[in-house]
Amino acid sequence: MSPEEFRKQGKQMIDWIADYYENVEKYPVLSQVKPGEIIGQLPTNAPKESESMDQIMSDVNSIIMPGITHWQSPNFFAYFPSNSSGPSVLGDLLSSGLGVQGMIWATSPACTELETRVLDWLAGMLQLPGQFKSTSTGGAVIQDTASSAALSAILAAREKKTNYKTNDSGNSGKLVAYVSSQTHSSLEKAIKIAGIGKNNLRLIGVDENLAMRPDLLEIVIQADLKAGLSPFFVCATVGTTSTNAMDPLTEIGRICRKYELWLHIDAAMSGTAAISPKYRHFLNGVELADSFSFNPHKWMFTNFDCNCFYVADRSVLIKTLSILPEYLKNQASESGAVIDYRDWHIQLGRRFRSLKLWFVIRHYGVSGLRYHISEHVRIAQEFAEWVISSDDFELVAPAPLNLVCFAHKNGNDFNRKLLETINANGKMYFTHTEVNGQYVLRMCIGQTNTKEEHVRLAWETIQETAKELSS
Amino acid sequence: MSPEEFRKQGKQMIDWIADYYENVEKYPVLSQVKPGEIIGQLPTNAPKESESMDQIMSDVNSIIMPGITHWQSPNFFAYFPSNSSGPSVLGDLLSSGLGVQGMIWATSPACTELETRVLDWLAGMLQLPGQFKSTSTGGAVIQDTASSAALSAILAAREKKTNYKTNDSGNSGKLVAYVSSQTHSSLEKAIKIAGIGKNNLRLIGVDENLAMRPDLLEIVIQADLKAGLSPFFVCATVGTTSTNAMDPLTEIGRICRKYELWLHIDAAMSGTAAISPKYRHFLNGVELADSFSFNPHKWMFTNFDCNCFYVADRSVLIKTLSILPEYLKNQASESGAVIDYRDWHIQLGRRFRSLKLWFVIRHYGVSGLRYHISEHVRIAQEFAEWVISSDDFELVAPAPLNLVCFAHKNGNDFNRKLLETINANGKMYFTHTEVNGQYVLRMCIGQTNTKEEHVRLAWETIQETAKELSS
Numbered sequence: 033m034s035p036e037e038f039r040k041q042g043k044q045m046i047d048w049i050a051d052y053y054e055n056v057e058k059y060p061v062l063s064q065v066k067p068g069e070i071i072g073q074l075p076t077n078a079p080k081e082s083e084s085m086d087q088i089m090s091d092v093n094s095i096i097m098p099g100i101t102h103w104q105s106p107n108f109f110a111y112f113p114s115n116s117s118g119p120s121v122l123g124d125l126l127s128s129g130l131g132v133q134g135m136i137w138a139t140s141p142a143c144t145e146l147e148t149r150v151l152d153w154l155a156g157m158l159q160l161p162g163q164f165k166s167t168s169t170g171g172a173v174i175q176d177t178a179s180s181a182a183l184s185a186i187l188a189a190r191e192k193k194t195n196y197k198t199n200d201s202g203n204s205g206k207l208v209a210y211v212s213s214q215t216h217s218s219l220e221k222a223i224k225i226a227g228i229g230k231n232n233l234r235l236i237g238v239d240e241n242l243a244m245r246p247d248l249l250e251i252v253i254q255a256d257l258k259a260g261l262s263p264f265f266v267c268a269t270v271g272t273t274s275t276n277a278m279d280p281l282t283e284i285g286r287i288c289r290k291y292e293l294w295l296h297i298d299a300a301m302s303g304t305a306a307i308s309p310k311y312r313h314f315l316n317g318v319e320l321a322d323s324f325s326f327n328p329h330k331w332m333f334t335n336f337d338c339n340c341f342y343v344a345d346r347s348v349l350i351k352t353l354s355i356l357p358e359y360l361k362n363q364a365s366e367s368g369a370v371i372d373y374r375d376w377h378i379q380l381g382r383r384f385r386s387l388k389l390w391f392v393i394r395h396y397g398v399s400g401l402r403y404h405i406s407e408h409v410r411i412a413q414e415f416a417e418w419v420i421s422s423d424d425f426e427l428v429a430p431a432p433l434n435l436v437c438f439a440h441k442n443g444n445d446f447n448r449k450l451l452e453t454i455n456a457n458g459k460m461y462f463t464h465t466e467v468n469g470q471y472v473l474r475m476c477i478g479q480t481n482t483k484e485e486h487v488r489l490a491w492e493t494i495q496e497t498a499k500e501l502s503s
Numbered sequence: 504m505s506p507e508e509f510r511k512q513g514k515q516m517i518d519w520i521a522d523y524y525e526n527v528e529k530y531p532v533l534s535q536v537k538p539g540e541i542i543g544q545l546p547t548n549a550p551k552e553s554e555s556m557d558q559i560m561s562d563v564n565s566i567i568m569p570g571i572t573h574w575q576s577p578n579f580f581a582y583f584p585s586n587s588s589g590p591s592v593l594g595d596l597l598s599s600g601l602g603v604q605g606m607i608w609a610t611s612p613a614c615t616e617l618e619t620r621v622l623d624w625l626a627g628m629l630q631l632p633g634q635f636k637s638t639s640t641g642g643a644v645i646q647d648t649a650s651s652a653a654l655s656a657i658l659a660a661r662e663k664k665t666n667y668k669t670n671d672s673g674n675s676g677k678l679v680a681y682v683s684s685q686t687h688s689s690l691e692k693a694i695k696i697a698g699i700g701k702n703n704l705r706l707i708g709v710d711e712n713l714a715m716r717p718d719l720l721e722i723v724i725q726a727d728l729k730a731g732l733s734p735f736f737v738c739a740t741v742g743t744t745s746t747n748a749m750d751p752l753t754e755i756g757r758i759c760r761k762y763e764l765w766l767h768i769d770a771a772m773s774g775t776a777a778i779s780p781k782y783r784h785f786l787n788g789v790e791l792a793d794s795f796s797f798n799p800h801k802w803m804f805t806n807f808d809c810n811c812f813y814v815a816d817r818s819v820l821i822k823t824l825s826i827l828p829e830y831l832k833n834q835a836s837e838s839g840a841v842i843d844y845r846d847w848h849i850q851l852g853r854r855f856r857s858l859k860l861w862f863v864i865r866h867y868g869v870s871g872l873r874y875h876i877s878e879h880v881r882i883a884q885e886f887a888e889w890v891i892s893s894d895d896f897e898l899v900a901p902a903p904l905n906l907v908c909f910a911h912k913n914g915n916d917f918n919r920k921l922l923e924t925i926n927a928n929g930k931m932y933f934t935h936t937e938v939n940g941q942y943v944l945r946m947c948i949g950q951t952n953t954k955e956e957h958v959r960l961a962w963e964t965i966q967e968t969a970k971e972l973s974s
Contacts, residue, residue, distance in 0.1 A: 033589030033866065039521040045593050046513030049600035053506040063612050067840040070616035078624035082868040085590070088861075092597070099613025104602045111610070111830070114852070116602040118504030119556070121712070122516050126563070128595045129520035131575045131587040133808050141534050142570025145541035153549035176647060177850040186694060202700030217828040218851055225658060225849065227698015229673030274830055329852075335599050336854045349947040352804075357688040357743055358937040359582070359945070363923075369538040378696065378849065379648040380689055381585070381800075383807045387567075390559075396506065397553040452834075466829040472832070 041085050048089065049121070056105045060458025063101045070099040088143065101461065107483040109462040109490060112273065112301045113478030117333035119395035123388030124335055135381045137370035142270065144371050147174055147386035151307055152339055157398055158306045158326075161319040164342040166371070172342040173376035174385045176220040178300040179218035181325035181341035184349065184377055186222050189294030189322070193264035199352065203227040208256045209265040210234045212244035212279060214272040216298060232261075241430050242277035242467070244268060250287050257291070265294045268321075271302025272315050274465040275429040275437045277474075278302075278314055285320025297324045300339075301478070304331040305409065305433050308402040314432070322348075329432070331408075331478045332401065334392050340387055341376075350375045376403045404480075408434045411487050412477040418491050424498060428472045436475045440498055444471035454497050460490045512556050519560065527576045531929025534572045541570040544628070572932065574895040577952040582773045583744065584908075584949030588804035590866035592920040593857030595806055604683040605853045608841035609833045615842050618645055618857035621864065622811055628869055629777045629797075632790040635813040637842070644847035645856045649771040650689035652796035654813035655820065655848055657736055660765030660793070662823040664735035670823065674698040674970050679727045680736040683715035683750060685743040687769060703732075712901050713748035713938070715739060721758050728762070729818045738764045739792075741785050746900040746908045746943075749773075749785055756791025768795045771810075772949070775802040776880065776904050779873040785903070793819075802870065802879075802905070802949045802958060805863050809856055812847075819848045834925025857907050875951075879905045882958050883948040895969060899943045907946045908936065911969055915942035925968050931961045 033041070073095045103114050151172035151387030155165050160208045164170045175181045190198050190207060198204070207228050211219045213235045223233045234256075236249045266288050268279040281297065288295040297318055303326025305311035319326055325341040328334035343349050354375040356365075364370045374380050394402070412434040419425045419438045429437040438445050446466070448471055455461055465472050473494075477487060504512070544566045574585050582823040605614030622643035626636050635641045646652045661669050661678060669675070678699050682690045684706045694704045705727070708719045724734045737759050739750040752768065759766040768789055774797025776782035789795055796812045814820050822878035825846040827836075835841045845851050867875070890896045890909045900908040910918050919935070919942055926932055936943050944965075948958060 033817055035521040035524040038524065038589040038592070039517060041593060042517030042521065043514045045596055045600075046510060046517060049597070049828045050506045050510040050513065052600060053509065062609075065612050067608070067612070067835060067838070068616070070613045071620050074617065074620040076623075078628055078864050078869050080869050082871050083865040085593070085866070088590075088865050096613045096617065099611065099616065100601060100603060101609065101611045103611075111604075114602060114604050115601070118509040118512065119559075121509070121596070121599045121602075121664050122512060122556070124599045125513075125516055125592070125596050126520070128587070128592045128806050129516075130571060131585060131592075132571060133574055133582075133585050133807065137538070138533070138572065140570065140574075141536050141538070141574045142541045142567045142887040145539070145570065146545065146567065149542050152547075157549055179852075183696075198698060198700065199695040200700050200702050202676050202678075202703055203698035205673050205675070207673075217826040217831075221824065221849075223828050225654075225697065226673035227661075227669060229669065229671050231671050232673055259576065262570045269883065272582060273828075335602050336604065353692065355688040355692050357744075359934065360688075362934075364538060367538070378654065378692075379650045381648045381650070381807060390671040393549050394554040394559050395556070398551050402554050421516075457508060463830065477683075 056102055057107065059102050059105065061102050061105045061107050061461035062455045063099050064458060064459060065099050070095060086260045086300065088489065097134065104477050106483065106486045107460040107490065108479050109460060109475045109477060111463055112330050112476055114329060114336055115331060115333055115393060115478055115480040116335035117480050119391040120334045120388045123391030127384040127387045130384060132384055134384055135374040135380050136360060136362065136365055136372040138364045140384065144373055147373065148371060150386045150390050153393060154340055155342065158303065158315065159312055160342060163344040169346065170342060171346045172340055173373050175339040175341045175377050176337040178298055178327055178339050179221065180323055180378055181339050182219055182267065182296060182298060183222035183225055184341060185294065185296040186226050188343070188349045189265040189353045190226060192294060192348050193262060196351060206262040208232045208234060208261045208263045210236055210249055210263065211250065211267045212236050212238050212269065214238055214242050214274055214277055215267055215269055216273050218291040219267050238277065242272065242275050244279040244284065246280055246283035248288055251285060253291050263291055263293050265296065267296045267298055270297060270299035271433065275467060276302065276430065276435040278432060281317025282320065285317045285476065289320060295321045297321045299326040301326065301327065301330040302433055304328065305405055308405050310406065311433065315398060328389060332392065333396065333480055334388055338389060353377065366433045372395055377485065408478050408482065411484050412436055414484070415475055415477070415487050415491060428467055428470060434477045437467065437472050439470060439472050442502065445469045446501065447473060449501060450498055453501065454493060459493060514599050528578065530573050530576065531585060532573050532576045532578050532932035533926045533929060534570050536570050541566060566951060575950065577954065578931040578959045578961065579950050580931060580946045580948060582934055583801050583947055585800060585807055586949055586951040587806035588805055588863060588951050590862040591805045591859045594862030598855040598858045601855060603855055605855055606845040606851050607831060607833065607836055607843040609835045611855065614855045615844055617861060618844065619842060621857045621861050624864060625811055626813065629774065629786065630783055631795065631813060634815040635795065640817065641813060641815045642817045643811055644844050646810040646812045646848050647808040649769055649796055649798055649810050650692065651849055652810050653689055653738065653767060653769060654693040654696055655812060655824070656767035656794040657697050657767065659814070659820045659823045660736040661697060663765065663819050666732060667822060677733040679703045679705060679732045679734045681707055681720060681723065681734065683707045683709050683740065685709055685713050685745055685748055686738055686740055687744050690738050699954055709748065713743065713746050715750040715755065717751055717754035717758055720755060724758065724762050734762055734764055736767065738767045738769055741768060741770035741888060742904065746938060747773065747902065747904060747906040748900065749903060752788025753791065756788045760791060766792045768792045770795065770797040772798065772801040773904055775799065776876055778869065779876050781877065782904065788904045799860060802876070803863065804867065804951055805859055809860060817876045824848065879949050879953065882955050883907055884953070886946055886948070886958050886962060899938055905948045907945050908938065910941060910943050913973065917972065918944060920972055921969055924972065925964060930964060
């Protein structure tokens with residue numbers, strides 16, 4: 033495709049996306065297709081000859097669009113937001129257009145240095161302690177997901193505890209890690225991947241707010257030490273996926289210091305809230321952590337993928353993940369004056385992801401980000417008030433920020449039916465979780481364009497549907 | 504940013520990228536900035552208030568662009584291509600615009616079903632054996648990189664060999680894996696990550712063409728078995744990173760069958776060549792493999808990230824990587840009628856990457872892809888002929904496809920000086936490797952717009968610079 037043709041087709045694609053944003057509320061939020069309905073419309077074999085962009089876009093409209101669940105609809109309240117924004121999409125487009133590889137500094141110095149600076153900006157915006165900045169002992173890297181960040185943290189912790197010998201000799205079978213029963217499933221997956229085994233992952237019990245109990249954590253660590261095992265890693269969560277529970281970071285951090293365990297903090301969605309001074313207190317205790325990660329691709333208007341992974345001591349991470357074959361050697365790396373981000377994550381190749389983050393932060397400004405985040409929290413808190421004031425519904429867990437967990441008083445089967453009925457209608461989309469055997473409805477409010485009117489309409493829909501199902 | 508503003512800014516960005524493509528040859532291919540030069544121009548703190556797109560793009564032009572190494576220049580011959588194309592960038596833009604999560608089928612059915620179909624197309628295009636298709640026992644998934652694909656293969660192999668007990672109990676210290684001394688460093692990294700330890704990774708010797716010697720492989724496997732160890736995994740490479748060496752797949756595959764080892768084939772760059780029937784023979788033996796991966800983001804005009812990872816038996820991969828928390832449960836997944844790609848890789852979240860692959864295949868058509876790949880090979884072979892005919896240079900390794908490894912006869916120091924002098928000039932960019940102690944120059948030909956004239960000019964530059972340095 034020539035530059036001239038790209039110019040023409042690119043502008044048509046921009047128009048298509050702008051039209052989509054204007055009309056996104058007209059689509060059913062949850063795709064209503066049946067399994068196999070999309071694939072059944074696609075030819076079995078690749079086309080032998082070239083097809084036109086018009087043909088392709090015609091299929092996008094007729095075949096692909098019915099199979100889209102609209103994460104960018106303001107009526108999307110499911111799982112977690114994976115929000116986005118114009119400047120983010122444009123930053124990502126620029127990244128695609130430049131098509132550079134940032135695996136080492138030399139393969140595009142701007143890709144490394146912009147990333148370092150923007151992540152230092154974010155450290156300041158979240159008031160992270162000084163050691164997490166690149167100008168101190170630590171630093172940060174953009175990873176694809178919080179899953180990969182957690183795996184990287186576990187690997188660094190594993191090597192630190194075993195004096196970098198597991199990388200050489202393999203896992204010894206003595207290492208033990210700790211999470212709460214509410215911690216994201218990616219931690220269990222990472223423990224398996226790292227060769228440690230889920231039998232060596234302890235699920236610590238939680239309190240009435242579903243937050244990890246530090247007293248139980250310490251008891252279990254002591255028991256493991258007594259059994260000759262080697263406790264090495266704790267993951268504390270700021271805002272669990274299920275109910276947005278807040279683990280007590282300071283108390284957990286003190287235990288980690290006492291027993292020399294690596295503390296990783298997973299703040300995937302809720303970390304963004306700390307940009308606003310009103311919500312910064314949820315990160316109190318982060319100064320005791322060895323690593324911290326959150327996802328601007330969840331709630332900070334930055335399209336997937338963009339996880340920010342901070343470490344207090346970069347030398348441990350680099351020593352854990354560094355490999356230097358001859359064909360990657362170069363003067364800049366050998367001088368030690370540059371960062372090679374390849375040594376900060378699992379993959380070797382990497383795209384220029386900091387562009388979209390830079391675009392977002394500059395477009396909104398810190399004050400703009402604070403405003404939008406605070407608005408989401410305000411609306412969610414209002415929704416929680418409506419639930420509390422209602423005769424038929426109840427709040428099931430504390431709602432510290434933008435996630436409200438609630439249930440109709442008619443029991444599990446009724447709530448399941450209520451959820452499925454509403455989602456099948458297409459006007460909104462929300463999902464569920466389970467809390468102590470109870471089927472719980474989740475309203476997660478964080479899509480870029482979600483306003484009070486959308487949440488009000490959602491609440492009306494929920495109430496009306498519940499009434500219809502009750503009668 | 505309103506849809507109207509996005510429409511305006513988006514078109515300006517498209518113009519910017521089209522202009523860039525028109526002028527890409529005017530930039531020095533390898534960025535000439537010094538360490539710290541980019542970051543030193545970026546403010547220390549994030550802006551408090553919103554900034555305009557004009558301000559941001561002004562900084563892109565003045566601060567970022569000098570720090571770009573131009574992977575999309577037709578004069579880029581370094582490392583491997585990370586090529587791209589108009590339709591790919593537009594497919595990626597559509598993916599950013601839709602902003603969907605494809606972690607499970609329900610979160611956007613089209614994201615899963617298009618991926619499955621397009622990867623089946625590619626299986627057909629590469630003439631992969633039937634078991635790698637989704638309609639049989641296997642199937643495929645788009646991963647970010649060949650590094651992640653190799654890690655996934657190792658994990659599946661680990662669990663299959665240990666009857667899924669390593670996931671539970673951790674690594675036992677008995678597992679042993681095999682690669683050649685020329686295999687990509689990501690395999691060593693993955694073996695470390697998986698908790699197996701690099702002492703349990705055997706580097707098998709190579710023949711005069713730098714291909715793995717199956718006789719040595721079998722001897723080492725037998726020795727390990729005799730020592731009570733548990734051989735479980737071999738990675739064979741179709742086109743090593745260093746010199747494009749081709750491991751003998753059939754012989755290695757027979758050994759893997761005999762001793763019940765998982766065979767993974769890494770064809771990161773060179774796999775694409777098999778789209779052309781002329782080069783399909785390099786994949787002969789793939790029918791004996793358990794997994795196979797190649798990167799359309801290297802040589803198939805698809806921008807990063809896009810690795811295609813095929814398995815012959817999907818049930819092993821899924822059983823290895825599956826985790827199902829309550830908040831992800833849904834009717835479609837529970838019915839068993841759909842694929843949930845979350846269970847096929849390390850991460851949970853995933854973007855709609857098959858769109859760009861679909862756009863590329865349809866825009867070029869199979870015949871178009873074959874034409875462009877064959878042209879790259881033809882030009883590379885021509886370059887190899889020039890080297891062979893030259894008095895001053897020699898070919899250092901066979902050049903089966905698009906990578907030519909050569910050296911000036913004046914020795915290592917001269918070749919290093921030659922490379923550094925040319926790269927500092929900015930007209931072209933190429934890199935080096937080491938073969939048996941020899942410093943070797945690499946010309947890798949695969950950027951989308953590289954034509955014979957670019958390679959001819961590169962050869963003239965190399966010859967002239969060598970003459971200047973000699974005199």
